[in-house]
Amino acid sequence: DQPKLGLIEAAHGGTVLLDEVGELPGPVQVKLLRVLEDQEVLRLGSVTPRKVDVRFLAATNRDLEAESRAGRFRPDLFYRLAGATLTVPPLRARADELPALVAHFAALAAVEAGVPRPELSAEALAALATHEWPGNLRELRNVVTRAVLLCRGGAVRPEHLPAFAPRRVEAASWVDDGGGTADLDPAQATERARVVGALRAHNGNQTRAAQALGISRQTFVKKLDRYGIPRPRKPVE
Known part of the structure; x- marks a missing residue:
């Protein structure tokens, strides 16, 4: 042999x-x-x-x-x-990437399960954005895979997700209540989640969140109003 x-x-x-x-x-x-x-x-x-x-x-x-x-x-x-090193921030610091990652993992899970690719409801995206993701991408993939199996070809909704522990929030930081998501289509829900994710990643600082998304602060503020996202009372440094 x-x-x-x-x-x-x-x-x-x-x-x-x-x-x-x-x-x-x-x-x-x-x-x-x-x-x-x-x-x-x-x-x-x-x-x-x-x-x-x-x-x-x-x-x-x-x-x-x-x-x-x-x-x-x-x-x-x-x-x-350590000839060349690359530091990848944890998922909680890249919340604006969450919608794209969720869509990617949902597509993979659907192929593996042999089911149609499900839609992601705005409420589900909002729920995912509240979690800190201590397990980073592995945890996210497992959560999304489970949701795809549970939704049975329908839309992924909050009831298909785990009951996440409340996110730790500093007294001065910004919080989104998830309001205004029920009437959004998937594209709008994805954009809203990206805006929320950018604000959360930058602790409510609108200028930095806008820069992270590659748009002006004025455009960013318009998106806050369009999607019913509460404005932070003051930027948090």
């Missing part, structure tokens, strides 16, 4: 994504560092190293620099991985 290739050797000439690399135990970190440094792998039971040409991408929810200072992650591996 031909020996089975390991994942890294099988990816020769391609890319390997190391998801949650911060969770690797110490002995595995040592082995990974050796692969990165030498560009070689050793098959199980073999004594002959084999050269590999692989690009590595690593993802983590941890602060690996802090973990390395605390002795929980190898500093040499951290610096070897």
Whole structure:
């Protein structure tokens, strides 16, 4: 029988994504560092190293620099991985992207379940926008997938969503009561959710929210009035 290739050797000439690399135990970190440094792998039971040409991408929810200072992650591996870094803000800080992400995950779930792509009611989008999403995209995808299965080809409504815990709100921050969503069509509901998401992401600061959406403050204020979104009493810095 031909020996089975390991994942890294099988990816020769391609890319390997190391998801949650911060969770690797110490002995595995040592082995990974050796692969990165030498560009070689050793098959199980073999004594002959084999050269590999692989690009590595690593993802983590941890602060690996802090973990390395605390002795929980190898500093040499951290610096070897940190050739170029990209910090992705948590989903709660990108609330204006929520409607597009929900639509994307709903389309994927519909294909997997073999059902028509459902409409997303304005009330459902408003409910999703109130959640802080501690699990980020994984949590969002699971919630949307569940909703698609429960709605059975109809529109996704709040009753198809989990009962989210109340969002933590600072005393001076802005809150949307979700009013004015019942009579909106899906396109209007999506735009309203983007406006609400931008305001929430920037803690009620209308100027920053408008900039995030790429529109003028005057246009942004008109959208607030058009969709019945309460204006913040004052910008929150």
